[in-house]
Amino acid sequence: MKKAAFIAVIVGTASIIAAGSVLAKGGPDGPGGPGMRMSFEEIDTDGNGEISQAEMDAMKGARFAKTDTNGDGVVSLEELTAQGVKNVAARAEKMLKMRDANGDGVLSQEELSKPRRAGQMFDRFDADGNGSISKEEFEEAGKHMRQRGKGHHRPGQQPDAETEQN
Structure with missing residues (x-):
């Protein structure tokens, strides 16, 4: 029983940390959003082989605009929460796909308790x-x-x- 409780604490801690990093990064795998990382080429919009401060600012602006769903120039708690929920849902879906060894669409305790x-x-x-x-x-x-x-x-x-x- 102690092992199950320990695993639950670890999974819970990891989930909290993952949720925080999702919000900090703008998506479960990086600034590009759910399920994708932005490549160097995507950020280097002028294709000159270097990323300028302006290109970084544009990427950040696009990420902000994605979260500012009503376009009022500020992000409310509701908008931030909605974006976080979308990102966490995308991460959970990815986790399910990765760990669902038998392909039944659900995770058994055995599948869930064998994290990488x-x-x-x-x-x-x-x-x-x-x-x-x-x-x-x-x-x-x-x-x-x-x-x-x-x-x-x-x-x-x-x-x-x-x-x-x-």
Whole structure:
């Protein structure tokens, strides 16, 4: 039972972090919106092989306009929430397609509880490698998840150590 509760906490934490990153990025996989990442070529609208500040600003403006559904130049809580719901729904649909091993359109507990890198996640949380996760390790891993992408090292890893690519 403790294992199921632990998995539920991990899945819940990951869901909250994913939802936050979805809103921050403008879509589940990047600024292009649900299910797609914008390529360099899409941002480089003049095709000169370089992305200018103006092109970045145009991309941000287009993303803002997509969220500002009534076109009043500001994004309300309702508009932001509606965009977030669309993005989370698209991510959930993608997750269902990726994990639905038997193709029945639903996820069993077995299909859901075998996330990619599940063992790696436990190993990263278990910084001292003793086979269990202490409260301190759990809190450090949560801190790392919140700081991910800001140049911080993984729990249990020295700041100057080489990082592996996942």
